[in-house]
Structure formats: C-alpha cells, structure tokens
Amino acid sequence: MPGRICSRRAWRRRSRTTRATSPPPASRPRSAIRSRSPCCAAVLRASARRYACTIRCVAATRSPRCAHRCSWIRKERASVAELARASALAGVARQSRSGRPDGAAGVRLATLDSEGLVSLASRRGCRKTLAARLRVALGLGLPDPGRAVMNADGAAVLWGGLGQDLVLLPSAGLGAAARLEAAIGDAGAVTPLAGARTLITVAGPDAGEALARLLPIDLDATAFPPGSVAHTLAGHVGVLVWRREEDVVLGCYRSFGVALWHACLNAGRGFGVVT
Secondary structure, three states: OHHHHHHHHHHHHHHHHHHHHOOOOOOOOHHHHHOOOHHHHHHHHHHHHHHHOOOOOHHHHOOOHHHOOHHHOEEOOEEHHHHOOOOOOOOOOOOOEEOOOOOOOOEEEEEEOOOOEEEEEEOOOOHHHHHHHHHHHHOOOOOOOOEEEEOOOOOEEEEEEOOEEEEEOOOOHHHHHHHHHHHHHHHEEEEEOOOOEEEEEEEOOOHHHHHHOOOOOOOOOOOOOOOEEEEEEEOOEEEEEEEOOOOEEEEEEHHHHHHHHHHHHHHHHHHOEEO
8 A cells, every 4th residue: 555655646746747848739829810801900900990889878878867767667568657548358258248149148248447546555654544544634534444435436445465455546547556555654654556466347137146156255245245355266367356336346467458358248048148
C-alpha cells in the first residue's frame, strides 16, 4: 500500500511538470481573427445601416404606465371599458323556445344587467362602521351569512363570503363603484365588477325542478326562502345562487357565462324553455 501511494504521488508530480513545461498551443493572431473578406465586411455595413433607424434608445421610447389608460388593455377583441357594457351572452341569449313544443313553457331564462355590480370588503375592525355608512347611503345594512337584503329601488347587498359582500346598484350603472366608495370612505374597499360577472335569471312554474337537475342544493321555499344566497357548483361552474320573490339569479365569472347559459337550457328543456 505505501508503495502504491508513492507511485501515485510521483505520477502527479510528473503530470504537473509536464503541463508546466509544455509550450502553449498555437493560437491565431488577432489580426487574422479580425480580418474578413471585403464582401463579408460590405454585407455587415449594409445590415448596420438598414437597422440603425429602427434600433433606438430604450430610455427615449419608454413611457410611464400612467400614460396609458386602463381602457386600452385588449380583452376579447375589446377594451376593458367596452367589455363593461357588453354582455358575455351577446349573440347567445336570443329569443327562442326549446324543449317541449306544446303548452306553455315552464322555464324562462333571461340576463340581468351587471353594470352596477360591486364587490365590497370591510377593513379590519370597521365592519360596524361600514354597515352604518351603507345604511345611510342606500338604506341597506350588511346581510347575515347566506342572506341578501334589497330595497324598493332594486339595490341589493348580497353575502359574498367571509368578510366580503356584493352590492348591486342597477340605477347607478358603471358609476356604482364611485358612488359606493364616496359613501363608505375608508371603512371598506370597493372593486367594480362591471363586465366581470354574468348574471342569469331563471323563472317560471317549473324553475325549481329544472334547477334541481343542475344545482346540488335544496331550492324548496322552506329550505331556501326568498332572500337566501348560496355559493355552489352548477356542473363544473362555480355559481352564486340568489333567491328572489319572482325568480332565482345565478351568477358566475364572465368566462363561464356561455357554459352556464347552455347548462340552464339543458336543465329546462324537459319543461319547455323560452329565452
């Protein structure tokens, strides 16, 4: 073993000595590297002249974010401001009848304007202050979990989950967020949802039975009376269910609006559906 170790050490010394004493490999002089044919140099100069006018300094072309309006952001072939006024069901929710051809239709489907829909969240420790300011501005307080409150003007406040509520102001339209923000001050945070949600109303004598095929909750008047709110699934779509006196409102994200509309059509075809 000691002899083997000594031989390895000697081999390492010899390899180091060889590397140290061996001459470096021949390399090309810089002049040879830089030299190119006259044709190649002419092509490079022409390319530089061609693209010199299009390559500009970044600092000269960069502009602050505030210089562009948010409505310039393109979404679904339109700007954000245009989408707030365009329904996701435009061209889909047409007047028609499907399902049972004879007799009166048992289900009526329609769209509900969501321009005045706003998300409202109270700040920490300001829940009571928010409820008081909301009562002064709209005549409505904050609802209990699973409930909704509504006034004679059609304004409504719906339970939206833990620490969150949804406010619907049909008369305010796209100005609902500004109106609500001015009313509550620093007691809560306001997020406009105009164009971000799709609302569908389901009415008719057979609306409950049709929705029973679609929703996994009991919609009987004793279990789910008017003014009740639930968050559940309609097939693969997450929906907000709001029971009113004359109909049931289903709400979902805008991108799922068409899928929810067709799901409601399929659920009510056995009773006859008019839109």
